[in-house]
Amino acid sequence: MHKKFLFSGLVLLILLTACKGGLVKVGLTSTPDLTFTPADLTWLKAHTIPFETSDPTQPLQDLDFLKGMVGNARIVALGDATDGTHEFFQMKQRMLEYLVEKMGFTALMMPFDYLQADRINAYIQTGEGNAAELLKGFATLFDAQEILDTIEWMRRYDADPAHARKISFYGFATPSDEAARQAVTQFIQKVNPPAAAQIEDDYSCWLLNDTCMKKIQDGFDLLKARQTDYTAKSSPAEFEMALHGARIVIQNVMISSKSNNYDYFSQYIENLQWTLAQAGPEGKVVLWAHNSDVSMFSAGDSLRQQYGDDLVIFGILFYQGSFNAIRFASYPSTMQVFHAPEPTGDSYDFFLQATGLPGFFLDMRSARPDSPDQAWLFNPHSSYVAGATYDLNNPPTFNEPLAKMYDVVIYFKETTPSELLNP
Numbered sequence: 001m002h003k004k005f006l007f008s009g010l011v012l013l014i015l016l017t018a019c020k021g022g023l024v025k026v027g028l029t030s031t032p033d034l035t036f037t038p039a040d041l042t043w044l045k046a047h048t049i050p051f052e053t054s055d056p057t058q059p060l061q062d063l064d065f066l067k068g069m070v071g072n073a074r075i076v077a078l079g080d081a082t083d084g085t086h087e088f089f090q091m092k093q094r095m096l097e098y099l100v101e102k103m104g105f106t107a108l109m110m111p112f113d114y115l116q117a118d119r120i121n122a123y124i125q126t127g128e129g130n131a132a133e134l135l136k137g138f139a140t141l142f143d144a145q146e147i148l149d150t151i152e153w154m155r156r157y158d159a160d161p162a163h164a165r166k167i168s169f170y171g172f173a174t175p176s177d178e179a180a181r182q183a184v185t186q187f188i189q190k191v192n193p194p195a196a197a198q199i200e201d202d203y204s205c206w207l208l209n210d211t212c213m214k215k216i217q218d219g220f221d222l223l224k225a226r227q228t229d230y231t232a233k234s235s236p237a238e239f240e241m242a243l244h245g246a247r248i249v250i251q252n253v254m255i256s257s258k259s260n261n262y263d264y265f266s267q268y269i270e271n272l273q274w275t276l277a278q279a280g281p282e283g284k285v286v287l288w289a290h291n292s293d294v295s296m297f298s299a300g301d302s303l304r305q306q307y308g309d310d311l312v313i314f315g316i317l318f319y320q321g322s323f324n325a326i327r328f329a330s331y332p333s334t335m336q337v338f339h340a341p342e343p344t345g346d347s348y349d350f351f352l353q354a355t356g357l358p359g360f361f362l363d364m365r366s367a368r369p370d371s372p373d374q375a376w377l378f379n380p381h382s383s384y385v386a387g388a389t390y391d392l393n394n395p396p397t398f399n400e401p402l403a404k405m406y407d408v409v410i411y412f413k414e415t416t417p418s419e420l421l422n423p
Contacts, residue, residue: 035346036376041354043373048360054090054412056097056149063098069363069408070103073312074284075276077300079291079406080316082340082386084324086416088316089146093153095314096286100157100167105284108154109170109275110142111293114244115183117171124154124169131155136422140335141324141388145419172275172287174267177252180245184219187242191233195222203249216253220246244274269302291315291385291398295405315406317383319343319353321415325390337417340384341395347382348402352411359412364403377403 052062070076076099080088099105112120116134123129131151135143151169158166175183181203189196202219205212223230223243231239251270254262272287279285287294294300300313320340327334343349352362369378382397402409 035381036351036354037373039373040351040376043371044352044362045355048355048357048362048411050357050360051091054087054094054359056090056093056153058094060094060098060101063094064102065361066095066098067103069361070099070312073310075287075303075307075311076105076285077287077289077294077303077311077313078316079289079294079314081291081318081384082323082325082415083141083290083388084144084386084418085318085321086146086418087318087321087412088415089144089150089418091316091410091412092286092288093146093150096150096288097153099284099286103284104165105167105286106165107168107170107279107283107285108150108288109172109285110288111173111290112142112171113173113175113179114171114241114271114275115175115179117169118241120151120171121169124151125158125166127155127159132421140326140333140420140422141418143421144324145421148421168279170275170278170285172268172272174248174251174271177249180248180252183245184223184242184249187230187234187238187245188222191230192226198222213253213257216250220250240278244271247274265298269299272299272303273306290387291383291405292387295398295400297398297400297405300405312408313406314408314410315402316410316412317349317352318412318415319349321412322417323386323415324417324420325386326388328389328391335420335423336390338386338390338392340386343384344382347384347397349382349384351376351381352409353413357411357413359410362409362411363407364409365407367403369403377401 049065052058076095078092078095080092082088096105096108110117119129120131120134123131123134132148135148135151154167154169157163185196185199185203188199199219199222202215202222205215220243223239223246227239227243230242234242248271251262251267255264255267276285276287289299292298294303294313295315296304296313300311303311304313318340320342322337322339324335325338327336343353364377367374367377369375378401380399380401382399383402385396385398387396398405
């Protein structure tokens with residue numbers, strides 16, 4: 001049983017529900033039930049690695065510890081506690097820059113659909129198009145200055161002739177079923193016009209029955225059977241994109257028909273693994289997502305089983321701050337700035353601020369559950385999360401052991417909202 005103790009200088013705030021100038025504060029904080037011991041805090045302070053800033057325009061030398069932390073891993077998964085926080089986006093860009101410049105990483109993957117990501121990748125590698133325009137109309141929270149800054153940095157990197165090794169951009173979110181059908185149809189029209197009528201007929205099927213399933217499968221089989229020919233008439237990358245599109249059509253039909261218990265999570269994992277494969281066996285990838293996507297209680301577990309020590313998972317936590325999100329059940333969809341409620345005293349968020357540091361990294365892979373001053377990492381405590389949609393009446397949290405969710409935690413004491421380009 002943990003002994004209770006009080007952190008010096010703690011001021012408890014009662015946050016009343018209010019709305020002013022787009023800022024929403026939620027929650028009512030009672031006296032916390034402190035469940036962490038002085039020994040726990042001593043261990044925590046001894047193992048934190050402070051960073052100087054999240055600003056990607058500043059020198060990167062304060063991140064030199066990443067060389068030892070990442071080691072030979074070729075996949076670095078970067079989660080975050082909210083989808084609309086300025087400092088989280090900035091730190092992810094700083095880490096991307098360090099991993100590319102100092103450790104030879106070759107790609108960034110984000111939850112864009114693979115068709116839109118292909119257009120962004122073309123901009124990064126050739127300068128064709130307009131990055132701000134490419135971000136419009138996708139995910140409102142990623143239509144932000146910080147994301148634009150990251151894409152523009154990647155473009156500058158690839159445009160520099162001193163960088164013989166270029167970096168690529170991939171998307172692992174699933175596009176709409178209709179978009180995937182259109183992409184496959186357009187590809188067939190390019191490489192085999194006489195077969196276009198057949199694929200259009202196959203893809204005109206929307207009924208969830210065995211005949212429809214066979215037609216959808218026929219579209220995939222048509223591509224697969226003519227791989228050599230179609231690749232010669234296009235390119236390996238174009239063919240692979242079309243084949244993946246045909247697979248997405250099958251996925252969506254399987255989900256709609258509940259075939260073999262196939263669901264959205266299965267689809268997400270399959271598409272994420274396909275995207276990682278595009279980087280090639282020598283590729284080194286930064287995976288940019290949400291804590292709920294990369295944690296070991298979600299996709300992180302499947303990735304760990306496949307990639308083992310080639311994967312390092314980072315989660316981001318914070319003590320207090322504001323973020324952008326779409327208000328739940330609002331119509332039309334309303335983007336707002338929300339303020340996170342005061343963490344409870346038995347939460348990870350509350351305990352990490354007891355270090356007195358504005359920000360740090362905590363590598364938990366050497367922690368032991370049988371050590372009394374480290375057991376708190378392996379016991380369930382809450383940590384705050386907020387996705388693209390935010391339910392004002394139910395502020396979300398994880399209630400899982402921190403060391404079983406991530407390899408490394410990045411902590412911020414205070415945060416601010418991201419800068420939306422088209423609010």
